[in-house]
Amino acid sequence: MKATHTNADMSHQNSISYQFGEFLNSLEENGILSTLRKIGQRLSYKVKGVDFSTQNIYDLTRVGEHKEHGTALVSTSKDFLTKLIHDLENSIGKPIKKSVFIDYGSGKGAAIIHAKSLGFERTVGVEFAKELHETAQKNIEKLKLDNVNSFYADATTYLVPLDVSVIYLFNPFDEVVMKKLIANILEQKENFENDVYLIYGNASLDILKNSFELINKISYPSGSTADFYKI
Ligand SMILES: C[S@@+](CC[C@H](N)C(=O)[O-])C[C@H]1O[C@@H](n2cnc3c(N)ncnc32)[C@H](O)[C@@H]1O
Numbered sequence: 001m002k003a004t005h006t007n008a009d010m011s012h013q014n015s016i017s018y019q020f021g022e023f024l025n026s027l028e029e030n031g032i033l034s035t036l037r038k039i040g041q042r043l044s045y046k047v048k049g050v051d052f053s054t055q056n057i058y059d060l061t062r063v064g065e066h067k068e069h070g071t072a073l074v075s076t077s078k079d080f081l082t083k084l085i086h087d088l089e090n091s092i093g094k095p096i097k098k099s100v101f102i103d104y105g106s107g108k109g110a111a112i113i114h115a116k117s118l119g120f121e122r123t124v125g126v127e128f129a130k131e132l133h134e135t136a137q138k139n140i141e142k143l144k145l146d147n148v149n150s151f152y153a154d155a156t157t158y159l160v161p162l163d164v165s166v167i168y169l170f171n172p173f174d175e176v177v178m179k180k181l182i183a184n185i186l187e188q189k190e191n192f193e194n195d196v197y198l199i200y201g202n203a204s205l206d207i208l209k210n211s212f213e214l215i216n217k218i219s220y221p222s223g224s225t226a227d228f229y230k231i
Helices: 016-048 076-091 108-117 130-142 175-191
Strands: 100-104 122-127 146-152 164-170 197-201 212-218 225-230
Touching: 016 076, 016 164, 076 108, 076 197, 076 212, 076 225, 100 108, 108 122, 108 130, 108 164, 122 130, 130 146
Parallel strands: 100 122, 100 164, 122 146, 164 197
Antiparallel strands: 197 225, 212 225
């Protein structure tokens, strides 16, 4: 388990040297074709003015009672999310129903935007930092996407839609918030319309296994990890 560094400074991830290191990691982990595709996609986002850059949150306007319990914005890449959905399906041995994908702590909307392109009918993001939520809305507009929505709210106040199939968490917050989110999910569980899976990227907490079934845990060569749960 990684530590949860709430309000950490992650701005070094925007530096050229960090990005070059990422490029080398990607070459090693995914090969040249996938890395070139990734670079092409980044350039296309740049041209369209889509912004998924890393951002600290300590100076942002945050709603709710958990201002000190969140992690900095680091966006999920499309390659990583593609891998996560693929590994979830491999872990359960069947395709998942791609109804609603919800991301708690959705930042600039990267995961909800990528999930839509991976075939989910509707994707929902919940983000407590106003400036990040507004960037997410602009990104969605620039890419002209339907059925992709970012909501400005604390994760504990936005209930999971009942037609959900995947709940996504990319190490967004600490135990205080996680416990409340787990309690909300357990309360709603009976009314879910589909089998529901939770993907916890770069997990810093293992308390989810007390409430949900841990299906698989994967460590990727890049250093990222994912825990897969069935609700
Ligand atoms: C590591 S980033 C993940 C961003 C996004 N999920 C992605 O994968 O691209 C964590 C995000 O969680 C948000 N966050 C932290 N605590 C939150 C809370 N209590 N409610 C809603 N969002 C929160 C932060 O502002 C940050 O944008």
